[in-house]
Amino acid sequence: MSSTVPAFDPANVQGDILVGLPKKAQQYIIFQIDDNVTAFRKALNNLIPLITTTTQVQQDRTKIANNKKAAQEQGKTPKLIKLSGVNVAFSQAGLTKMGITDDLLDTAFTAGQLKDSKNLGDPGKDVDGNFVPDWLPAFLQGNIHGVILISGDCAATITETRTTIEHIFSVGTPNATLHEVTTLIGKVRPGPEDGHEHFGFLDGISQPAIEGIDTNPNPGQETVRQGIILVGRDGDGIANRPSWAIDGSFLALRYLFQLVPEFNNFLKGNALTGNGLTPDQGSELLGARLMGRWKSGAPIDLAPTQDDPALGQDASRNNNFRYDFTDDQTTTIRCPFAAHTRKTNPRADLEDIGFSTETRRIIRRGVQFGDEVTPQEAASGKTALDRGLIFAAYQSTIPNGFQFIQISWANATTFPPQKPFTPGFDPIIGQTNDDSVRTLAGTDPNNQTAELSLPTDWVLPKGGEYFFSPSIPALRTKFALAA
Secondary structure, three states: OOOOOOOOOHHHOEHHHHOOOOOOEEEEEEEEEOOOHHHHHHHHHHHHHHOOEHHHHHHHHHHHHHHHHHHHHOOOOOOOOOOEEEEEEEOHHHHHHOOOOOOOOOHHHHHOHHHHHHHHOOOEEEEOOEEEEOOOHHHOOOOOOEEEEEEEOOHHHHHHHHHHHHHHOOOOOOOOOEEEEEEEEEEOOOHHHOOEOOOOOEOOOOOOEEOOOOOOOOOOOOEEOHHHOOOOOOOOOOOOOOHHHOOOEEEEEEEEEEOHHHHHHHHHHOOOOOOOOOHHHHHHHHHHHHHOEOOOOOEOOOOOOOOOHHHHHOOOOOOOOOOOOHHHHOOOOOOOOOOHHHHHOOOHHHHOOOOOOHHHOOEEOOEEEEOOOOHHHHHHOOOOOOEEEEEEEEEOOOOOOHHHHHHHHHOOOOOOOOOOOOOEOOOOOOOOOOOOOEEEEOOOOOOOOOEEEEOOOOEEEEEEEEEEEOOHHHHHHHHOOOO
């Protein structure tokens, strides 16, 4: 990276990274560049004006907020504003295809997620000496070159934008410069479940604030340096990256299926008892202790025995905790050490023993996919329809961010460290690709050291890739060719 770093300008950064493209629906068009690479790179000139920048997203979110406020003042339900957002990112194979040979100095990105799948603990098997994860065929071909993100207020808006993009790259004609490998179609859940993932828990609460972008962070929200997310900025600990990479970010994309009926059945079959709990209350409490939050978003660190929906909806309180209560070193009466939210953002578990968690923070921009659980699925306890999460996370280095969180925290039974008993696996995303049964301790507040066996992986990776999301200047000067 050049020693002369230009002043930060949000108009240079793709909008999904620092602020997040507004969306009720979203498509991830995963593509392969065809043999006429020069034509593809020339066509990029026509895509760049459609790329939504951070500045544009900030303006769009202001429009949305003003629209909601005006409707509320009139006692009306706000109508959705027609909005569409576009971003693009490329894999290492895509850079190679385009003849871009600069080393971005990210080992995970260079190798690709398929080669990383065994390290991540993805289920699979060895075939002729090579590990093959249980992914969908589209992700096993090893020829993914890039992804185009299209977000919108509805599916029709996305279709309209997609048609424009397909025209740019002559898709469907003999002169096509790219072709679709697969498209991941996401949509937020309906009605009161908006903002909740398919297990029912409010998502996206504990995002870090970004210095210079999030100028009014909520209580308990950690502000991180820009270089934790953006290449080349303060906090990016990797030196000597190519100068054009500044203000880009690495995208870890995962296609995660969720077995919701099976998860709900497990909670019912292992409902916590005692203290006057009904079976339904015991089931809800177990779910909250596995996740680290109630479905409302209320953290069990602050609401350990029953849900507090008002707390869950209050952005000034629902992230203002640290896991630093005085009895924590001998008990997990409030929050199990291995609870999902604690594993993936351990706060005082590391900070109070002298370790900063800043370099492990990521920005999550995923979206749900699939329909709601049907009555038949709920009755049988068996998943029949595909549903889950399109997980998308940005960071300036994948080995320090997503990869580390998955391998060294979620999958590591001894994390968090220095606890009086072994915490166990993250019950939501922790995984092992051998035949061992996952366990965790601390789920029963009346029997702290008792281990709970998790007979099923309720979150199943079915594909993914690592991408680099370049800055707008880099797209113009490094990726696109003059027409």
